[in-house]
Amino acid sequence: MSSMALHADHRQQQTLSPRLQHAVKLLQLSSLEFAQELNQLMGSNPFLESEEAEAEVEAQADSDSEVEPQDETEDERDLWQAEGVASGQSGAGGEGGDTRALDLIAMPGSLAQHLHGQLGVLSLPQRDGLLASALVDSLDDDGYLRCELSELVAVTALSPPALPEELQIALCRVQSLDPAGVAARSLAECLLLQLQVVSDPAQRALARRILNEQLSALAARDVAGMARSLGSSVAGIDAVCALIRRLDPRPGAAFGHQQIHYLVPDLIARKLRGSWTVQLNPTVVPRLRLNQGYAELFQRHRSAQDHAMAAHLQDARWTLKNVAQRFSTILSVGEAIVRRQQRFLDYGVMAMKPMGLREIAEELGLHESTVSRVTNNKYIATPLGVFELKYFFSRAMTMASGNSCSGTALRGLVQDIIEAEKPGAPLSDAAITRQLARQGLVVARRTVTKYRQLLHIPAVGRQGRPA
Numbered sequence: 001m002s003s004m005a006l007h008a009d010h011r012q013q014q015t016l017s018p019r020l021q022h023a024v025k026l027l028q029l030s031s032l033e034f035a036q037e038l039n040q041l042m043g044s045n046p047f048l049e050s051e052e053a054e055a056e057v058e059a060q061a062d063s064d065s066e067v068e069p070q071d072e073t074e075d076e077r078d079l080w081q082a083e084g085v086a087s088g089q090s091g092a093g094g095e096g097g098d099t100r101a102l103d104l105i106a107m108p109g110s111l112a113q114h115l116h117g118q119l120g121v122l123s124l125p126q127r128d129g130l131l132a133s134a135l136v137d138s139l140d141d142d143g144y145l146r147c148e149l150s151e152l153v154a155v156t157a158l159s160p161p162a163l164p165e166e167l168q169i170a171l172c173r174v175q176s177l178d179p180a181g182v183a184a185r186s187l188a189e190c191l192l193l194q195l196q197v198v199s200d201p202a203q204r205a206l207a208r209r210i211l212n213e214q215l216s217a218l219a220a221r222d223v224a225g226m227a228r229s230l231g232s233s234v235a236g237i238d239a240v241c242a243l244i245r246r247l248d249p250r251p252g253a254a255f256g257h258q259q260i261h262y263l264v265p266d267l268i269a270r271k272l273r274g275s276w277t278v279q280l281n282p283t284v285v286p287r288l289r290l291n292q293g294y295a296e297l298f299q300r301h302r303s304a305q306d307h308a309m310a311a312h313l314q315d316a317r318w319t320l321k322n323v324a325q326r327f328s329t330i331l332s333v334g335e336a337i338v339r340r341q342q343r344f345l346d347y348g349v350m351a352m353k354p355m356g357l358r359e360i361a362e363e364l365g366l367h368e369s370t371v372s373r374v375t376n377n378k379y380i381a382t383p384l385g386v387f388e389l390k391y392f393f394s395r396a397m398t399m400a401s402g403n404s405c406s407g408t409a410l411r412g413l414v415q416d417i418i419e420a421e422k423p424g425a426p427l428s429d430a431a432i433t434r435q436l437a438r439q440g441l442v443v444a445r446r447t448v449t450k451y452r453q454l455l456h457i458p459a460v461g462r463q464g465r466p467a
Contacts, residue, residue, distance in 0.1 A: 022315075023322040024373070027329065027370070031264040031281075032264060034284075041319055045312050045316050046312060047316035048288060048290065048291065048319065049289060050286070051287035051288075051289060111182070111252040112136055112137060112139070113255075114255055118178065119133060119177070128170065131152065131170035134152050135167075135170050139252065140252070141252055142250040142253055143184070143253070144183075144252075145171070146185075153167075154357060154372055175193055179251040180194040180196065181248060187249055187453065188212065188215050191247050194251075195207055195208060195211075197247075198243055203243060206236065207243060209230055210240060213229070214230065217229070223238050223241065264281070265380055266284055266330055266379055267281060268281055268380070268381045269380055270383075279331075280330070280331055285327055288320065288323060290316055329370070332364050333366075333375065336363055337380075340392075341353060341392050344392070345384065348384065349411075350413065352405075354396035355406070356393060356395075357372055357375075375389035375390040375392075375393065376390055394408040394409075410436075410441065410447075414436075414451045429445050433448050
């Protein structure tokens with residue numbers, strides 16, 4: 001006879017208040033996404049208003065006082081049209097109010113949207129879903145995962161922290177999504193993930209051996225050498241190589257290729273009187289404020305049934321505080337980065353210092369995940385160009401002398417070596433590795449290969465030809 005029993009299951013779960021959730025959301029948005037979010041908030045919350053919009057209305061009122069007055073309906077229509085343009089809403093396509101055909105064309109979604117859509121239909125526990133989503137957001141435009149899995153621990157800020165086993169499961173889950181080959185950490189892994197399209201088991205097994213053992217020979221098109229090493233016929237190797245070359249080495253490149261991404265710097269770094277200073281870009285700081293007239297009117301006539309309006313007023317106050325906190329945090333992080341990377345601003349990429357998220361977090365009293373959110377999709381304009389804030393973070397690479405340099409500086413040195421190659425005689429990754437060793441930088445050949453991929457420079461085979 002079955003019996004019923006009660007079991008206590010203790011679980012630790014991190015919960016965020018609505019205000020903190022809103023603050024985190026605003027902090028991680030790019031400047032363009034942030035502007036869109038504020039426009040939506042102003043459109044849905046009557047207690048929020050833009051100082052620019054009010055100035056435009058006052059200017060329009062002064063202009064209207066000099067001409068024949070219009071009736072109230074026309075005034076309201078003019079104001080509505082002005083607000084529609086200011087918020088980026090699409091209005092009529094031309095005279096007569098006809099919608100333009102181009103406005104009806106669906107723009108292709110990004111790779112992240114495509115992958116998030118697939119994760120959304122899976123019945124995943126909240127923790128697993130957060131890890132998979134964080135991994136998707138870490139992919140580059142080609143669909144590769146260029147960071148270490150351990151770096152996602154700080155980004156997700158789960159409690160308890162994500163275990164290596166959980167991260168590996170999240171990686172396998174994302175790698176199983178469409179298109180095949182996404183979330184790979186190397187070219188070989190990307191192609192291996194796509195081998196299920198090879199129907200013949202023998203050819204699939206041979207292709208796997210080539211990618212695991214003979215990638216350099218494949219790049220050099222050394223069919224005879226691969227045949228000798230793998231104990232297979234030249235014809236068989238050639239057929240399998242032809243199958244491999246039909247695979248897509250950039251599975252994410254087909255998504256969002258028509259989208260134009262504009263970089264708007266959040267910070268501006270200048271050197272004044274010999275010292276580097278950082279300031280917020282005034283064009284991205286909104287002139288947002290509480291509509292005091294509406295707020296005072298609501299407080300005077302407030303009743304117990306006005307829950308919706310009271311919530312709008314509370315949300316408006318939260319928004320103003322969170323907006324101020326967003327820009328204060330971005331400025332503090334930017335100033336801390338510039339203090340540590342002044343030599344880079346003075347002398348260029350070779351002077352970049354190794355730096356981790358923890359250094360900035362400890363100095364400012366922030367969590368590493370907060371610094372990660374601030375440095376992602378936030379840009380700083382410098383005399384050397386516009387850089388994403390996370391560009392300034394890299395691991396320390398040890399030199400033969402015992403000193404260390406940043407991975408960014410090493411990547412810049414690899415680029416300089418490649419740019420200095422003689423025409424018609426490009427260097428292989430092994431040759432670049434040897435040249436770095438002569439300069440006191442002992443790195444693995446696969447590290448040079450990784451940097452070449454990050455710089456979008458084609459690989460070179462053994463015969464000195466592009467692969």
